[in-house]
Amino acid sequence: MINWRKILGQAVWANLWAGVSALFGDRRGATTIYVAFAGTLALAGGVLALDIGRVVVLRSQMQGAADAAALSAAAQLDGQTNAITRATAAASDAISNTTNLADTVGAFTVQSIVFYNDVDPSDVVTVSDSDAVYTEVTLVPRSISIFLAPALQAISSSGTVTDQFTLEATARAGVIPIICAAPPFMACNPSESGGAADDILDPENAGRQLLTKSGPGGGSLAPGNFGLLCPTSGNCGAANVSDALAADPGACFSSTISTSPGVQAQQARNGINARMDAGNKNPKNPAQNVMDYGRDSDMSGSTIVGNGSWDPDTYWTTNHSGETEPTDLSTYTRYQIYLYELGETFYRNSNKTIYPTTDITVPSGYTTVTPSAASIPAAGVPTSTASTDIKRRVMKVAVLDCTALGVQGSGDYPTYGRYVEVFLTEEIASTTADTYAELVGPLLQQYSDDIHINVQLIE
Numbered sequence: 001m002i003n004w005r006k007i008l009g010q011a012v013w014a015n016l017w018a019g020v021s022a023l024f025g026d027r028r029g030a031t032t033i034y035v036a037f038a039g040t041l042a043l044a045g046g047v048l049a050l051d052i053g054r055v056v057v058l059r060s061q062m063q064g065a066a067d068a069a070a071l072s073a074a075a076q077l078d079g080q081t082n083a084i085t086r087a088t089a090a091a092s093d094a095i096s097n098t099t100n101l102a103d104t105v106g107a108f109t110v111q112s113i114v115f116y117n118d119v120d121p122s123d124v125v126t127v128s129d130s131d132a133v134y135t136e137v138t139l140v141p142r143s144i145s146i147f148l149a150p151a152l153q154a155i156s157s158s159g160t161v162t163d164q165f166t167l168e169a170t171a172r173a174g175v176i177p178i179i180c181a182a183p184p185f186m187a188c189n190p191s192e193s194g195g196a197a198d199d200i201l202d203p204e205n206a207g208r209q210l211l212t213k214s215g216p217g218g219g220s221l222a223p224g225n226f227g228l229l230c231p232t233s234g235n236c237g238a239a240n241v242s243d244a245l246a247a248d249p250g251a252c253f254s255s256t257i258s259t260s261p262g263v264q265a266q267q268a269r270n271g272i273n274a275r276m277d278a279g280n281k282n283p284k285n286p287a288q289n290v291m292d293y294g295r296d297s298d299m300s301g302s303t304i305v306g307n308g309s310w311d312p313d314t315y316w317t318t319n320h321s322g323e324t325e326p327t328d329l330s331t332y333t334r335y336q337i338y339l340y341e342l343g344e345t346f347y348r349n350s351n352k353t354i355y356p357t358t359d360i361t362v363p364s365g366y367t368t369v370t371p372s373a374a375s376i377p378a379a380g381v382p383t384s385t386a387s388t389d390i391k392r393r394v395m396k397v398a399v400l401d402c403t404a405l406g407v408q409g410s411g412d413y414p415t416y417g418r419y420v421e422v423f424l425t426e427e428i429a430s431t432t433a434d435t436y437a438e439l440v441g442p443l444l445q446q447y448s449d450d451i452h453i454n455v456q457l458i459e
Contacts, residue, residue, distance in 0.1 A: 055165050058144050062169035065108045067457055068094045069137040070173035073113060074455040077175045079201060079418045080442060083129040088113055091137050108169075111140040117416075119172070119458065130201070131401070133416045134174040134458065141168045171457060177417025178452040179443070180252040183245045183271075183395055184229035184260065187212065187420070188402035190304045193223040198305045200420050201399055201442045207333040207351030209296040209306035210422055212435040214265060219409070221402040224304040226435075228268060229398065230258040236410075238267040245271025246281050248389075252452075255417060257398055261410045265431040272435065275392050276427040277382035284384040287392035289341055291319065291380035292426040293334040295436060305439075308351060312337055319377040326371070334438045335394075335423040336369070343374030344390055353440060354447055355391070393424045396443055396450065417453060419443040 072094035073087035095108050115132040118124040126132050143166045187210075191199035199205065212226040221227055230236040231244035232251035241260055245268060273279030277286035294315055296306025312332050316325055326332065326340050336353055339346045347354040347366040354360065362368060386392075399418045400407055407413055422437035445451045 054144055055167070058142060059167050059169070062108060062139055062142060062167055063171070065095055066137050066139050066169040066171035067173075068097075069110060069113075069139075070135055070171040070457065071455050073135040073137060074133075074173035074175055075453065077115075077132050077135065078442075078444065078453065079130050079132075079416055080444075081129055081202065084115055084127065084132055087115070087132070087135060091135075095139070108142065109140045110137060112138045119174070130199075130418075131404075131416060133414075134172060136170060136172045138170045139168070141166050143167075173455055174458050175255075175417060176454040176456055177255050177415065178252050178454065179396065179398075179415070179417065179419055180450045180452070181248045181396070182253055182398070182419065182450070183248055184231045184241055185245065185395060186227050186229055186257065186259070186398040186400055188221050188223050188225045188227075188407065189399050190224045192401055192403050194305070200305065200439055201418055203352055203441045205305070205308075205439050206353065206441045207335075208308040208439050209299050209310070209425065210437045210439055211299065211304050211306075212422075212437055214268065221400075221407045223403060225402065226397075227407075228260040228264060230260050236260045238264045242267035242271035242281075246274035246279075246285070253398070253415070255414055256412050257415055258412050259407060259410055269428045269431055269433075272395075272424065273428050275387075275395075275424060277384050278427045284382075285387045285392075286382040286384050288382070288386040288390070289338055289376045289380045289393075290382050290427070291338070291341070291377055293337065293438075295425070299436070308333075310334065319379070320375060323375060324372075326369070334425050335440055338393065338423065339390070340369065340371050341374065341376050341380070342390060343371045345370045360447065394421050394440060395424065395437070396420075397422055417451065419451070 069091040073091040076087040076090050077083050091110055091113055095110055114136045115126055116123055116134040116136070117126040117128075117131040119134050187200065189198075189200055191197075191201075196202070200210065211224075213224075214226055214228075228241050228245075231240055232249055232253055234240040234244075236258070241264060270279040270281055274281035274284045275287055277284055277290045294310045294312075296303075297309045299306040312329055312334075313325075315337065316323075316329055326337075329337075331350065332340070332348075333351050333353065336346065336348055339353070339355055344355060345357055346369050347357055347360070347362055348369055349363075349366040352366075354363070354366065357368075396419045398415045399420050400413055400415065405413050420442050421440040423440050425436045425438050428435050443451050445453050
């Protein structure tokens with residue numbers, strides 16, 4: 001071992017040791033080192049906080065945009081023609097109206113939009129306007145740069161550090177329809193067997209006559225069959241069903257209805273005929289005009305949906321002798337003649353009718369019909385106290401794809417908010433007689449206070 005003390009001498013060693021001791025013992029400037037180190041940590045923390053904040057803001061804005069797009073799209077799913085096309089456009093419009101403050105790339109865009117007719121218990125994708133009730137919107141992923149990446153790159157042992165975050169956003173929404181003041185009556189859409197031309201939910205089929213007949217009690221319901229539902233209050237007994245058919249109960253159906261097994265022909269006839277000043281209901285509370293109107297020229301045999309061709313001219317001259325005929329009488333539907341006889345103003349576009357007109361701007365293609373006064377034929381004035389409801393002879397009917405849903409006997413089935421309004425064209429003569437009605441059109445929220453289409457996020 002080298003003896004440095006001996007080599008250098010005591011004095012030199014003493015001086016050297018004193019110098020080294022002084023060097024290591026001098027704490028002047030130490031605070032500056034700590035401050036510099038702490039400042040670096042604070043700066044890094046600030047940059048990290050900024051990165052995290054930007055990611056959180058972008059993630060929140062993307063999810064908000066996806067939610068808005070899904071809700072806007074779902075609001076268009078009314079089961080009508082071009083519903084999916086309208087929903088897709090609504091999703092894009094909703095996205096374009098969102099504000100993106102998190103990066104400089106610009107507005108978000110839709111990557112994909114998928115439609116379903118069921119999501120519970122499993123997803124069932126559809127491309128059909130008639131049964132699309134759920135939608136899923138996914139946005140194009142968005143990347144955001146990381147400010148702290150260069151510093152992390154410098155100290156990374158691997159030499160590689162991700163310099164951006166990539167974020168995604170998806171939202172699902174569905175239609176939750178509520179239908180109020182609807183009698184417990186349903187129809188199996190004839191279009192399931194007859195093709196799109198027989199779709200009773202198609203507005204273009206307004207004015208065509210409809211043969212309503214009960215389906216087999218307890219058996220499977222086929223396209224064109226009609227059936228009864230359990231009322232929204234009380235039990236499913238025949239008397240309660242009959243009362244609900246007569247009264248248009250004020251309670252509301254949710255998106256699911258319960259079928260009532262059995263034909264219950266007599267009770268159904270009594271309930272419906274109460275609107276026509278017939279049957280044994282007391283009080284009857286009939287419509288203000290209970291005239292019978294002619295049938296479609298092809299409404300015979302097994303025909304379910306007529307051709308819409310009837311003879312309004314003969315009806316008018318027979319029942320309104322000497323009275324001025326309404327303009328375009330030959331193209332009026334039975335429902336339009338009924339409103340005209342009651343002196344009610346309505347909008348019409350060929351066979352399509354909008355009534356009432358309160359708080360509704362005349363839609364494109366429609367004209368206003370304003371009778372000079374009411375003129376009910378003597379045979380049409382009821383003997384019982386008449387209802388104040390002008391639409392007393394109009395019934396809201398739930399429309400189901402019975403084959404696809406397997407409707408049979410007593411069970412719960414989704415309506416998806418698909419209801420059609422039908423106008424009773426004549427009294428039901430007997431329990432074995434068929435019920436005839438005229439298609440008015442699908443029940444739409446913009447023209448009726450009895451339908452409420454709510455949309456909500458489901459994921």
